[in-house]
Amino acid sequence: MLNDSRSGLKACFFVLSLLPAFAQAQISPTIDAIFSGISDDSPGCSVGAAKDGAWIHKTGYGLANMELNVPLDGSQVHRMASVSKQFTAMAVLLLADEGKIDLNADIREYLPELRSYGATVTINAMLGHVSGMGDYDLIAGSYEGPKATNAGNLMSAAGGEFRLGNKDYLTIDEFYEVVAPLPLAQSPNESFRYSNLAYFLLSILVEEVSGESLREYAERRIFHPLGMDSSFFSDDPVEIVHNRADGYAKTKDGEYITDMTNLFWVGDGGLHTNLDDMLLWDAHFYAPKLGRKPAQLLALMNTPNSNHLTDGRVYANGQNIRRSGDDVIFEHSGGWLGTSTYYARVPDRHLSLIMMCNDVSLDTDDLAEQAMKQLLNTK
Numbered sequence: 012m013l014n015d016s017r018s019g020l021k022a023c024f025f026v027l028s029l030l031p032a033f034a035q036a037q038i039s040p041t042i043d044a045i046f047s048g049i050s051d052d053s054p055g056c057s058v059g060a061a062k063d064g065a066w067i068h069k070t071g072y073g074l075a076n077m078e079l080n081v082p083l084d085g086s087q088v089h090r091m092a093s094v095s096k097q098f099t100a101m102a103v104l105l106l107a108d109e110g111k112i113d114l115n116a117d118i119r120e121y122l123p124e125l126r127s128y129g130a131t132v133t134i135n136a137m138l139g140h141v142s143g144m145g146d147y148d149l150i151a152g153s154y155e156g157p158k159a160t161n162a163g164n165l166m167s168a169a170g171g172e173f174r175l176g177n178k179d180y181l182t183i184d185e186f187y188e189v190v191a192p193l194p195l196a197q198s199p200n201e202s203f204r205y206s207n208l209a210y211f212l213l214s215i216l217v218e219e220v221s222g223e224s225l226r227e228y229a230e231r232r233i234f235h236p237l238g239m240d241s242s243f244f245s246d247d248p249v250e251i252v253h254n255r256a257d258g259y260a261k262t263k264d265g266e267y268i269t270d271m272t273n274l275f276w277v278g279d280g281g282l283h284t285n286l287d288d289m290l291l292w293d294a295h296f297y298a299p300k301l302g303r304k305p306a307q308l309l310a311l312m313n314t315p316n317s318n319h320l321t322d323g324r325v326y327a328n329g330q331n332i333r334r335s336g337d338d339v340i341f342e343h344s345g346g347w348l349g350t351s352t353y354y355a356r357v358p359d360r361h362l363s364l365i366m367m368c369n370d371v372s373l374d375t376d377d378l379a380e381q382a383m384k385q386l387l388n389t390k
Contacts, residue, residue, distance in 0.1 A: 035067040041385040045378060046072040053077075053267065054259040054370035056378070057085050059286040060386055061363040064294050067389070069286055073370065075256040077267060087256040088241055088285045089367035090272075092345025094352045095244070095282035096210050097312075097329030098229060098292075100138050101301065102217050104311055104328065105232050107134075108302040111220050114138075121216055124191045132199050134216065137209040139316020139326050144206040145196030183246060183276045187215055203319040203326065207279035210329075214244075214278025225277050236300055237291050242284040244277040252283060258349015261372040270349035270371060280347055289365045293356055313341070338387060344379065351375040355383060362386055 038060055049055035055073020059066055071083025106112045112121060114135040119125050121134075128143075136142040181189065190208055197204060214225040221228045226244040234242045245252065260270035275281065284292075296313075299305035315325040315332065324333040330341045342355035351371055356363040364386050368375050 037067075038385060038389050039068045042068050042382055043070075045381045045385070049073040049370075049373070051082070052080075054257075054368075055083055056366055056368040056370075056373070056375075057083050057087055057089060057256065057286055058367075058382070059085065059290065059363075059365040060382070060389075061290055061293060061365075062389065063361045064290070064297070066290065075254075075369065077257070077259060083256060083369075085286050086254060087367075088252060088254050088283050089256045089352065089369065090245070090258070090280070090347065090350045091282040091284055091352050091367070092280045092347040092350050093207075094343050094345040094354050095277070095280045095329075097343060098233060098244075098282055099210055099213050099217075099225065099278045100328035101233055101312060102225060102229050103134065103138060103213050104308060105228075105302055106217065106220055108304070108308050112216070118142075118212065118216065121219055122191075122212065124187075125212070126192050126194065128195050128199075130195070130199050132195070134213070135316050136199055137206070137213055138328050139319075140203050140205050140209065140321075141200050141317045141319055142206060142209050143195040143197045143199040143201060143204065144209040144212075145193065146205065146207050181274065181276070183214075186211070186274075186276045200317065203317070203321040205321075210279035211276055212278070214276070217278075225281075233301060234288075237295055239284065239288040239291050242282065242288045242292075244281045245283050246275050246277050246281065248273050248275045254285075255283070256367070256369040258369050258371070260349065260370070267370075272348040280345065286365055286367070289354065290363075293363045293365075296356065296358065297361065335387065340383075344376070346371065346375075353379040355379075357387070362389065 042058060042060060046056060046058060049072040051073065053073050054077060055071065057071045058068065060068040069085045071085045071087065073083055075081045075083045075087045107114050112134060115133050117131045118134055118137060132142045137144065190211065217225045217228050224246060226246050229244055258270045259267050261267055295301065296309065299309040302308035312328050315327045318325065324331045330343055333340050338357050339359065340355055340357055345352040349369060349371060351368040351373065353366040353375065364382055366375065366379055366382065
């Protein structure tokens with residue numbers, strides 16, 4: 012009987028060991044086909060798909076650096092844009108876990124330099140984009156459109172309006188001085204209103220309460236404990252980033268140009284990481300390690316900050332939550348100069364997709380949608 016039991020156990024292990032290979036055989040050809048339009052001599056994407064904590068697809072398409080003809084191979088560090096927000100949110104939740112902040116307190120209890128809004132703006136509301144705070148159009152023309160009528164009078168050193176992106180420059184402290192006096196765009200808790208400014212202010216909250224920059228705090232409390240050795244919030248515009256994927260865009264004539272930001276405030280963005288580190292982040296959602304009571308902290312991370320919907324989704328601490336058939340999907344995309352990113356996980360099936368692109372002329376929304384569709388068809 013003992014021998015039979017061992018034989019059955021060996022057979023079980025053998026079958027389990029085949030599962031990632033079987034899933035890889037399913038998904039890799041289909042993802043390769045989706046990204047087949049990226050040529051070997053253009054920028055492109057690093058793409059990883061994971062099941063049960065292991066890669067079933069991981070590779071790069073196109074170039075990490077066009078000047079040096081360095082190919083993307085899945086190892087490069089990318090700027091993550093708004094996918095950074097869930098890491099900022101975790102840092103804020105860790106402060107609450109340490110008893111240093113109250114998520115339901117008014118942000119001005121910790122940042123008294125902010126203007127008096129005439130209403131309570133809670134940290135939780137900022138985490139969930141229901142604080143009533145506006146966005147970059149309150150300081151300059153941006154991806155949202157032209158400069159808002161109630162915006163501050165921020166000017167370029169060269170004369171004229173401040174140019175947001177890669178022409179004019181502000182330090183973190185200077186940017187805080189600019190946004191601290193700004194009014195709310197609408198009343199708190201009225202509706203979902205995406206606010207990069209709110210997440211930038213959350214980075215200042217971390218700094219004021221912990222005595223460390225968001226970069227330092229996240230390294231000590233998130234990245235180092237999880238073994239994410241290639242991850243950091245980049246708050247220094249002139250530092251050397253080893254193995255970085257440079258960013259590119261196309262001109263109206265179809266020619267590529269370098270497209271890298273010179274703005275290095277963090278919180279709303281600024282995270283730099285690679286596929287392998289994101290897999291470690293993904294794993295912690297199934298085996299939490301962070302905080303005094305990791306399971307409780309993770310449950311809080313996955314709890315929506317409000318009941319307000321946007322496009323049928325609720326928002327939970329840097330994560331959009333939606334349903335696709337029987338699947339619940341946690342996801343977030345990101346886009347900024349030279350970078351377009353996407354991270355999604357399907358907890359009930361332990362499936363994840365991570366996409367990091369360095370060509371903003373690509374239709375990354377369509378690429379992500381196609382890849383997710385194929386991933387959800389994986390057995």
